[in-house]
Amino acid sequence: xxxxxxxxxxxxxxxxxxxxxxxxxxxxxxxxxxxxxxxxxxxxxxxxxxxxxxxxxxxxxxxxxxxxxxxxxxxxxxxxxxxxxxxxxxxxxxxxxxxxxxxxxxxxxxxxxxxxxxxxxxxxxxxxxxxxxxxxxxxxxxxxxxxxxxxxxxxxxxxxxxxxxxxxxxxxxxxxxxxxxxxxxxxxxxxxxxxxxxxxxxxxxxxxxxxxxxxxxxxxxxxxxxxxxxxxxxxxxxxxxxxxxxxxxxxxxxxxxxxxxxxxxxxxxxxxxxxxxxxxxxxxxxxxxxxxxxxxxxxxxxxxxxxxxxxxxxxxxxxxxxxxxxxxxxxxx
Amino acid sequence: xxxxxxxxxxxxxxxxxxxxxxxxxxxxxxxxxxxxxxxxxxxxxxxxxxxxxxxxxxxxxxxxxxxxxxxxxxxxxxxxxxxxxxxxxxxxxxxxxxxxxxxxxxxxxxxxxxxxxxxxxxxxxxxxxxxxxxxxxxxxxxxxxxxxxxxxxxxxxxxxxxxxxxxxxxxxxxxxxxxxxxxxxxxxxxxxxxxxxxxxxxxxxxxxxxxxxxxxxxxxxxxxxxxxxxxxxxxxxxxxxxxxxxxxxxxxxxxxxxxxxxxxxxxxxxxxxxxxxxxxxxxxxxxxxxxxxxxxxxxxx
Numbered sequence: 001x002x003x004x005x006x007x008x009x010x011x012x013x014x015x016x017x018x019x020x021x022x023x024x025x026x027x028x029x030x031x032x033x034x035x036x037x038x039x040x041x042x043x044x045x046x047x048x049x050x051x052x053x054x055x056x057x058x059x060x061x062x063x064x065x066x067x068x069x070x071x072x073x074x075x076x077x078x079x080x081x082x083x084x085x086x087x088x089x090x091x092x093x094x095x096x097x098x099x100x101x102x103x104x105x106x107x108x109x110x111x112x113x114x115x116x117x118x119x120x121x122x123x124x125x126x127x128x129x130x131x132x133x134x135x136x137x138x139x140x141x142x143x144x145x146x147x148x149x150x151x152x153x154x155x156x157x158x159x160x161x162x163x164x165x166x167x168x169x170x171x172x173x174x175x176x177x178x179x180x181x182x183x184x185x186x187x188x189x190x191x192x193x194x195x196x197x198x199x200x201x202x203x204x205x206x207x208x209x210x211x212x213x214x215x216x217x218x219x220x221x222x223x224x225x226x227x228x229x230x231x232x233x234x235x236x237x238x239x240x241x242x243x244x245x246x247x248x249x250x251x252x253x254x255x256x257x258x259x260x261x262x263x264x265x266x267x268x269x270x271x272x273x274x275x276x277x278x279x280x281x282x283x284x285x286x287x288x289x290x291x292x293x294x295x296x297x298x299x300x301x302x303x304x305x306x307x308x309x310x311x312x313x314x315x316x317x318x319x320x321x322x323x324x325x326x327x328x329x330x331x332x333x
Numbered sequence: 334x335x336x337x338x339x340x341x342x343x344x345x346x347x348x349x350x351x352x353x354x355x356x357x358x359x360x361x362x363x364x365x366x367x368x369x370x371x372x373x374x375x376x377x378x379x380x381x382x383x384x385x386x387x388x389x390x391x392x393x394x395x396x397x398x399x400x401x402x403x404x405x406x407x408x409x410x411x412x413x414x415x416x417x418x419x420x421x422x423x424x425x426x427x428x429x430x431x432x433x434x435x436x437x438x439x440x441x442x443x444x445x446x447x448x449x450x451x452x453x454x455x456x457x458x459x460x461x462x463x464x465x466x467x468x469x470x471x472x473x474x475x476x477x478x479x480x481x482x483x484x485x486x487x488x489x490x491x492x493x494x495x496x497x498x499x500x501x502x503x504x505x506x507x508x509x510x511x512x513x514x515x516x517x518x519x520x521x522x523x524x525x526x527x528x529x530x531x532x533x534x535x536x537x538x539x540x541x542x543x544x545x546x547x548x549x550x551x552x553x554x555x556x557x558x559x560x561x562x563x564x565x566x567x568x569x570x571x572x573x574x575x576x577x578x579x580x581x582x583x584x585x586x587x588x589x590x591x592x593x594x595x596x597x598x599x600x601x602x603x604x605x606x607x608x609x610x611x612x613x614x615x616x617x618x619x620x621x622x623x624x625x626x627x628x629x630x631x632x633x634x
Binding site: 054103107108 | 467
């Protein structure tokens with residue numbers, strides 16, 4: 001078994017002969033890592049996942065999971081993967097355990113083994129007390145956890161998570177991240193996930209690929225990507241009303257200065273070292289620094305850098321908005 | 334992992350699991366279950382008892398016009414008997430039975446097949462919208478099994494309802510045919526299974542591509558009532574205009590209804606019954622095969 005669990009080469013999906021949802025995407029996912037696809041809605045994340053989980057056939061290119069070709073050996077692929085879809089797919093009329101057992105049946109797992117596993121998994125996601133309650137009565141976070149349990153029933157080597165915290169509130173989202181981390185550790189799996197939440201990619205993923213308009217624009221570890229921007233962000237304000245941008249620009253290690261709302265946003269390689277020099281330079285000219293703060297760049301800056309637009313401004317496709325609204329409506333119940 | 338062995342066994346496993354999922358929604362929801370029993374009672378009450386076609390021909394309801402010279406009581410009795418006989422002869426010739434309620438309540442059975450199977454198309458759309466379809470597609474369960482589970486659950490539901498209808502109809506005065514035996518009931522289930530297989534596959538094939546619930550609704554509304562009334566379910570085809578008779582002649586529901594009538598209320602014509610079974614059987618198998626192959630190809634695009 002090779003170290004590269006998922007390999008994709010030039011993976012492409014064209015809908016209706018002209019709508020290119022995924023455009024020659026190539027990447028590989030190493031054993032045991034959490035690999036994230038980060039991009040706005042409509043960027044092609046779900047289409048990529050649907051190709052990898054053998055629901056859609058690629059128009060062009062190929063990909064393999066554990067050396068099984070997704071297009072040719074689809075049944076082998078299906079046996080080694082687990083899928084946690086974006087939507088809440090659990091049947092509302094059935095109870096939690098019935099849903100998990102239904103998933104087990106789809107994998108042809110014998111009943112006695114399935115029941116044992118289902119109980120274990122439900123315990124793991126802390127749904128044991130609710131296992132005989134109908135899913136209708138579950139909260140959004142509980143439904144998400146139930147989906148996780150369903151996705152793990154066949155002891156997958158690779159788990160696919162499509163927008164695992166879509167429509168959840170902040171606390172539930174953080175709790176869900178903990179479950180995902182716990183499960184990954186418990187089962188020693190490789191995870192492939194998509195998200196359009198920057199914090200989520202930052203908190204969970206070992207490596208991320210930023211995808212925009214069906215193309216991967218950059219791949220790397222979140223830290224790496226943030227550092228690749230060239231350092232920290234210093235925000236500073238002075239008492240005087242003059243523009244000192246040029247003066248700051250001349251300080252060593254300062255890469256970029258922008259004046260925003262009466263404060264200066266300064267990009268510098270190593271903030272801790274550069275900041276004192278800036279203060280020094282300003283004081284020499286008789287300016288008084290009234291405020292100074294320093295932040296490390298976030299993925300939003302990374303995103304901005306590579307796609308030319310802020311994550312939040314990115315346009316959402318109509319269909320995704322609709323499905324998201326649906327998912328959220330159900331999450332809220 | 335490694336549950337790849339026992340392939341055929343796991344196929345049945347998946348088929349039953351998915352079928353049971355559909356059935357559970359029905360039998361675990363008491364309201365839906367009760368409604369599905371009440372519905373045929375209502376229809377039988379409305380159509381079978383309210384449209385009391387037999388009474389129209391009944392001599393006792395008519396006051397005879399005055400004739401000069403007035404009829405003697407003897408003649409009046411003869412006349413009344415004449416009309417009574419005429420009524421049962423008319424009914425016999427029109428409906429092949431003297432009781433319209435028997436005729437109609439059996440027609441209800443094919444009506445049920447039509448209205449139960451139409452939901453199988455809609456449930457595919459629901460599964461797509463809720464993401465369940467994609468989830469099922471990512472598991473090793475066969476594409477054909479996913480489609481066939483819908484067909485099977487619709488067939489099982491219809492068969493159950495057919496049973497209920499027979500019980501209710503008997504309670505309300507269904508008159509069995511001369512050579513009826515309880516074994517005939519099994520024949521009713523068999524023909525129901527065949528017709529439901531065909532109809533359900535038909536509805537699934539029509540709707541499998543649609544992502545909106547409105548599409549199957551529109552299709553079903555367009556197809557169902559014409560199919561229903563261009564058949565012999567409520568009224569014998571021989572009194573229909575020629576063009577409608579032609580449609581009815583090809584309508585598998587006509588054959589289904591006839592088969593059920595042959596089995597339950599007519600004095601069975603075995604040649605006709607065999608023809609009914611062959612026709613409905615071919616319809617069921619051919620449409621199901623085409624439907625499942627098309628859906629399978631569409632699902633593994």
